[in-house]
Amino acid sequence: MKQDFSQLRLDQVTRRFAAAGGQTVAALDNMTLTVERGEFIALLGPSGCGKSTALNCIAGLLALSSGSIWLDDERIDMLPPEKRGFGMVFQNYALFPHMSVKRNIGFGLLMRGESGADIERKVDAVVRLVQLRGHEDKLPGQLSGGQQQRVAIARAIVIEPPLVLMDEPLSNLDAKLRLEMRAEIRRIHRDLGRTTIYVTHDQDEALSLADRIVVIKDGLVHQIAAPAEIYAQPANLDVARFMGYRNVLTLDVSAQGNGRAQLSGRGLSLQGTIKQPLGAKAAAAIRPEEFVVGDGPNGIDGKVENVEYSGRDSLLEVVTAAGLRLHVRSAVHPAVGAQVRLSVPPERVLVYPAEASP
Amino acid sequence: MARATSPIHTRAAGFDRTLLLVLPAAMFMLLVFVYPFLHGLMLSFTPVEGGTLANYVKFFATDNLWTTIGTTLKLAMPATLINVGLAIPIAYQMRSKSPYQKWVTTILVVPITLGTVLIAEGMLTYFGPRGWLSQSLQFLHLYDGPIHLTHNYWGVLISLIISGFPFVFLLILSYITGIDPVLARAAATLGADPWQQFKQIYWPLLIPGIAMAFCLAFVQSFSVFPSAILLGAPQGPTRVISIAAYEAAFEQYDYSLASAIAMIMGFVQLIIVAFVLGMRKVFYRGPVSGGKG
Numbered sequence: 001m002k003q004d005f006s007q008l009r010l011d012q013v014t015r016r017f018a019a020a021g022g023q024t025v026a027a028l029d030n031m032t033l034t035v036e037r038g039e040f041i042a043l044l045g046p047s048g049c050g051k052s053t054a055l056n057c058i059a060g061l062l063a064l065s066s067g068s069i070w071l072d073d074e075r076i077d078m079l080p081p082e083k084r085g086f087g088m089v090f091q092n093y094a095l096f097p098h099m100s101v102k103r104n105i106g107f108g109l110l111m112r113g114e115s116g117a118d119i120e121r122k123v124d125a126v127v128r129l130v131q132l133r134g135h136e137d138k139l140p141g142q143l144s145g146g147q148q149q150r151v152a153i154a155r156a157i158v159i160e161p162p163l164v165l166m167d168e169p170l171s172n173l174d175a176k177l178r179l180e181m182r183a184e185i186r187r188i189h190r191d192l193g194r195t196t197i198y199v200t201h202d203q204d205e206a207l208s209l210a211d212r213i214v215v216i217k218d219g220l221v222h223q224i225a226a227p228a229e230i231y232a233q234p235a236n237l238d239v240a241r242f243m244g245y246r247n248v249l250t251l252d253v254s255a256q257g258n259g260r261a262q263l264s265g266r267g268l269s270l271q272g273t274i275k276q277p278l279g280a281k282a283a284a285a286i287r288p289e290e291f292v293v294g295d296g297p298n299g300i301d302g303k304v305e306n307v308e309y310s311g312r313d314s315l316l317e318v319v320t321a322a323g324l325r326l327h328v329r330s331a332v333h334p335a336v337g338a339q340v341r342l343s344v345p346p347e348r349v350l351v352y353p354a355e356a357s358p
Numbered sequence: 359m360a361r362a363t364s365p366i367h368t369r370a371a372g373f374d375r376t377l378l379l380v381l382p383a384a385m386f387m388l389l390v391f392v393y394p395f396l397h398g399l400m401l402s403f404t405p406v407e408g409g410t411l412a413n414y415v416k417f418f419a420t421d422n423l424w425t426t427i428g429t430t431l432k433l434a435m436p437a438t439l440i441n442v443g444l445a446i447p448i449a450y451q452m453r454s455k456s457p458y459q460k461w462v463t464t465i466l467v468v469p470i471t472l473g474t475v476l477i478a479e480g481m482l483t484y485f486g487p488r489g490w491l492s493q494s495l496q497f498l499h500l501y502d503g504p505i506h507l508t509h510n511y512w513g514v515l516i517s518l519i520i521s522g523f524p525f526v527f528l529l530i531l532s533y534i535t536g537i538d539p540v541l542a543r544a545a546a547t548l549g550a551d552p553w554q555q556f557k558q559i560y561w562p563l564l565i566p567g568i569a570m571a572f573c574l575a576f577v578q579s580f581s582v583f584p585s586a587i588l589l590g591a592p593q594g595p596t597r598v599i600s601i602a603a604y605e606a607a608f609e610q611y612d613y614s615l616a617s618a619i620a621m622i623m624g625f626v627q628l629i630i631v632a633f634v635l636g637m638r639k640v641f642y643r644g645p646v647s648g649g650k651g
């Protein structure tokens with residue numbers, strides 16, 4: 001069992017499952033990733049994209065169909081989970097229902113043959129870290145969801161694993177607790193100074209926690225980059241959609257050059273920034289919050305059809321004369337039925353090749 | 359919230375009319391279980407001759423009566439222990455869903471449907487002195503002596519295992535598959551090897567189920583009757599307590615004594631069951647999954 005490492009490498013890791021009709025589908029397809037010690041990596045993607053599969057492959061709970069996993073220069077993908085020594089936090093916590101909080105947390109230390117006094121001391125320290133004092137002798141069934149979550153985290157980190165794996169650890173909590181625990185997870189990661197791989201389908205969670213985000217869709221890695229880059233420069237239209245680019249307009253390319261494209265069609269004329277080589281048709285991706293209500297570059301006229309008030313700003317649905325429906329986040333709150341003029345800077349209009357129409 | 363308008367709750371406090379719904383079930387229990395039991399109990403205290411306890415005194419004073427308790431225990435205990443002991447590792451091996459699991463469970467259901475008499479007949483032709491087992495062993499020159507596996511203790515024990523095992527196995531398998539496999543996976547990531555996963559996770563969570571399976575299997579074996587006659591030596595080493603009761607009732611026509619023997623039989627079962635279920639309380643009883651969702 002490795003005490004620590006400087007690099008974890010996934011090399012073309014693939015995992016297939018049997019599907020209907022005797023065929024197999026790749027739940028995870030050729031994933032290649034290098035994780036440095038101390039990093040916080042988020043695996044981000046919609047439900048069913050293969051995030052848990054990736055995590056289970058790293059933990060040793062699933063055998064690979066092909067590819068390899070390396071800790072520095074030791075190949076580990078043939079080792080059973082108990083020989084890898086990674087800490088794992090399961091989506092449904094998987095606390096041992098017949099053991100007290102204390103015994104749950106001390107389980108990993110017991111399996112490592114540590115002495116009773118050492119276990120007591122370490123469990124005590126980590127119980128303090130996750131703020132569970134006073135609950136040590138309860139059974140998991142007597143705890144709230146947030147407390148169970150903390151026990152699950154405590155149990156995984158008390159063994160001081162070189163790598164902590166977390167599978168949607170906050171998905172069963174309510175919104176307020178989720179924000180609290182998010183901060184706590186980041187704090188624990190910083191305190192331990194170890195490596196964390198965190199699975200989530202929530203882009204806010206990934207953006208706020210991770211040093212680097214791995215965007216996965218249909219088992220394929222689409223982009224690996226820092227949060228700011230993923231947010232501002234999605235590598236392709238799928239990533240853009242997933243990162244909150246709600247307006248995707250399929251238009252004709254009338255001119256391109258210098259990284260800019262001039263798009264037209266459906267009563268619009270838009271200038272945007274080219275992200276991938278284009279053909280004759282292109283898709284322009286724009287975030288609701290990039291629109292400005294008022295005059296400016298890339299002007300679009302439309303009528304407000306719906307206003308969703310949300311405090312500081314409103315989410316507008318604006319429909320153009322040609323019937324295009326745009327989602328706009330705006331600090332001004334026009335009335336339903338009002339005519340508005342929208343604008344958006346060309347560098348915030350991301351242009352990708354249009355998808356083959358289904 | 360006040361619900362004064364509800365017709366049910368305006369009736370005399372303390373009586374909920376929905377309780378009436380249990381009446382048919384209660385009547386049924388009373389008629390087919392409680393009444394015969396009480397009748398038998400009364401009968402056992404009204405012996406043909408002697409005082410109230412004469413039947414019980416007779417049972418414990420007669421050599422070929424009181425010894426049947428030991429004889430029966432000597433069959434039922436090992437049979438139950440062997441069945442439970444075999445069922446746990448096999449069911450544990452088969453805990454994950456597979457086509458293979460479906461086949462084995464189907465094959466194991468067959469002895470349950472056959473019933474003890476058919477099994478006994480099969481065993482006589484298979485294990486008997488001139489049975490297939492004996493003949494093939496002689497043919498292969500593995501063992502030439504006579505085989506004594508029927509009409510003695512071993513015949514009855516084997517038949518109790520054959521007829522009891524599928525039942526115990528299926529029961530324990532259903533308990534094992536009810537335990538969330540993610541718990542063992544969590545234990546594995548914490549460093550538990552497969553043996554520790556069983557010992558620390560499955561075993562403690564299984565104990566209540568195993569105790570229940572043990573009790574049911576024991577009660578079943580303790581009331582062994584057909585195979586003790588067909589495959590055993592009913593006048594000697596397999597003279598079990600139900601044979602004693604049968605003889606009292608249908609050979610001596612002493613229903614009162616037969617009732618007393620039946621009561622004693624039930625009492626011995628009760629002691630064992632109470633002991634096993636009492637032990638269970640010492641261990642954890644509760645949910646067998648690990649959290650929300």
Ligand SMILES: Nc1ncnc2c1ncn2[C@@H]1O[C@H](COP(=O)(O)OP(=O)(O)O)[C@@H](O)[C@H]1O
Nearest residue numbers: 017018027045046047048049050051052053054
């Ligand atoms: N044991 C399995 N057998 C068959 N298919 C599976 C199995 N586990 C996962 N899959 C499939 O693999 C894909 C990815 O699953 P998963 O990794 O759990 O997704 P998620 O990103 O939601 O965690 C899904 O389409 C799922 O149906």
Ligand SMILES: [Mg+2]
Nearest residue numbers: 048051052053
């Ligand atoms: Mg998942």
